Amino acid sequence: MNNEKLKIAILGLGEAGSHFANDLIKLGVEVTGFDPNPVRKLHDNMILAQSNAEAVKQADIVFSANLSSVSIEIAEELKDVLKSNQFFCEMNTSGPEKKIKIAEILKTSGVKVIDLAIMAPVPPKGIMTPFLASGENATEFLEKVKPLNLDIKQVDNGNIGDAATRKLLRSIVYKGIAAVVCEAMEAGEAFGMESYIRGQIGSLIGGNDDLIDRFVEGSRTHALRRMHEMEAVIEMLEAKGLDPIVTRGTRNNLEKLIK
Structure with a gap:
C-alpha cells in the first residue's frame, strides 16, 4: 500500500526512535526527525530537522520518543507550534501523571494527544513492536495508521495515562x-x-x-x-x-x- 502522503515526525532518535524512523521509511512514510545528538545509523531518506519545532511543522503524526526527563520541556516548546489536525503520540516511559500534564500543556494547541506505550523491547521488531494506545482520540489515530498494519491495541474507553x-x-x-x-x-x-x-x-x-x-x-x-x-x-x-x-x-x- 502506498503511504507516501503520510508524514511522521520522530522526536528523539535513540534506540527506539531510530528503529521506528528507519522502519517507517521502508514502509514508504516520509519521516522527519530531530535529536540534539543523533548517534544511531539512520536511513538515507531520513529528513533531519534542526529543532523539534521544525520537525513537527508538516507532520500528520508526531512520535515523541524522548526521555521522560525532557518530555515536559518538549511539550512546552511545541505548544504554540502543533495544530488541531495533527496527532501527538507521547511515548516516553513515565507515569500517568506526567502524561496527563503533557496533554494539559498541549491542550491550547488543539493537537490530538495520544498516550502511546511501548509494550516490549524495540529490537528486533522495530516499528512492529506491540504498542498500547489510550486517549479520547485513540480510535481516530488507529484509523489514521491502519494502512501501516502496526501492532497497536487500544485501551477501551481509556484516557490519557491509562496506557502508561x-x-x-x-x-x-x-x-x-x-x-x-x-x-x-x-x-x-x-x-x-x-x-x-x-x-x-x-x-x-x-x-x-x-x-x-x-x-x-x-x-x-x-x-x-x-x-x-x-x-x-x-x-x-x-x-x-x-x-x-x-x-x-x-x-x-x-x-x-x-x-
Missing part, C-alpha cells in the same frame, strides 16, 4: 522477574552451581534456558533505560500510597548492572 499505567504495572512483573533471575544466576555462579540454579529457574518458566539468558542479557544491555522505567513505577505506586519494596529492589539491581 498498564505498561508500568506490567513492568513490575517482567522487570521484577528479570531481577530475580539475574541475582539467582549471579549467586549460582559465585557458588559454582550455575547448572543447579538454571534448573531451579527453569522449573518455574517451563525449562526455557534461552529465556534465562534473555532475562540476564536484556537487563544488562538496557539497564539504564529500565532503571528509569522502574523509577517511574516507584513514583506511580507511591502516589497511590503504596510502599514499592520489591520494585525498589528491582531498580537497585538495574543500577548495579550499569556500574
